[in-house]
Amino acid sequence: MRKKLALALTGVATLFALTACGGGTAAAPSADAKLDPANPTIVKVGASPIPHAQILEFIDEKLAKDAGIDLEITEIDDYQTPNIALSDGTIDANYFQTQAYLDDQVATKGYKFDHGAGVHVEPLTVFSKKYKDAASVEEGAVVVLNNDPVNQIRGMRVLESAGLLADLDDKDSALTVQDDAAKNPKKLKFQEVNSEQVPKFYQEDPTVGLAVVNGNYIIQAKLDANEILAQESPENNPNANFLTWREGEESAGVAKLEELLHSDEVAEYIKTTWTEGSVIPAT
Known part of the structure; x- marks a missing residue:
């Protein structure tokens, strides 16, 4: 399910009380827990509308059901709300940012997040x-x-x-x-x-x-x-966008989404949807 919603900045007071910590690449949460396609696990994800939410919608329509998850996708137009919403628990994960941006957010606002591997690059x-x-x-x-x-x-x-x-x-x-x-x-x-x-x-x-x-x-x-x-050249570009979740997140649903974001099906979808090169799979 995909919806467009301007999320309230509900976590501001809590946000600034957090202590700063690193936001390095972490192994995805364990995907070993059983997921039941007959009773899918809901994963709430905040994302920029295009291409992030569009990629998530492809996963939700084509891959999620058989994998045992059901995505609730919230489109967020700005670059501040997704991390606030993740920090305060409004969403389970977000998909919109790069390593450099996350590092800056962690240093200045004290978020405690982990993240997966790069999914795609959008050259400036x-x-x-x-x-x-x-x-x-x-x-x-x-x-x-x-x-x-x-x-x-x-x-x-x-x-x-x-x-x-x-x-x-x-x-x-x-x-x-x-x-x-x-x-x-x-x-x-x-x-x-x-x-x-x-x-x-x-x-x-x-x-x-x-x-x-x-x-x-x-x-x-x-x-x-x-x-x-x-x-911007896409070659060896360090600015890939990735899935981010709260530090220590053990959700099997988030782990499965991280896995699906790196599937051959998603890479092919990106290549065939943005043929002009405005979005390219991360390598």
Whole structure:
């Protein structure tokens, strides 16, 4: 079952009382416990609408029943609610984030989570309606990009690979390079917004020259592939998205979902659904 719901941020008070801890890759919870297809175990999962919830819906329709689980999929549009909902027990697992993002969330908010292996990669992409290539980008062009630190530097690395920024380090941000002539030779002007708002600004604000867009929002906004100026390489990309659950989670249902996410059927579904390469199976 798939539903769209803006989950209440019910766990905020508890959230900040937690102590910080590591969120490293952990072995999935034991899948040895028996699951009964005749009486499936419900697994509540929060996920970004596309591609995450879409992948989960494929599993729910094609694979879950025989595996003895029944997915309750909640679509969540932002990047804060899924971890809050997981921490406070509203959901059993979430599927939307990368290692770098989770590490930052654990360090700043004290979550106690484990996670599985990478399922898919969504390359960050630079779009432009005004410029056909990096060489034609004018001095002072406006760039709209993600305001969360982890994905922001990741997006700035794509701009760097296109020759629009230079000599970045992992601590850089739009703010630190804004007036740095060496790192920002074209004097790009950065506009920081929530990740889900980047496509809207790109599509509706005529002053925007470039937009760095997360892969799932590229799909949702149906952006034109002909407007791609640069894209993150998928080769050896460490930014795979994975399933996350509370630390010490022993649910057989979550373990089975983790197993199904890495099935040949899911990998083939990803390849044949996003043929333009906006979503690719992790390797």
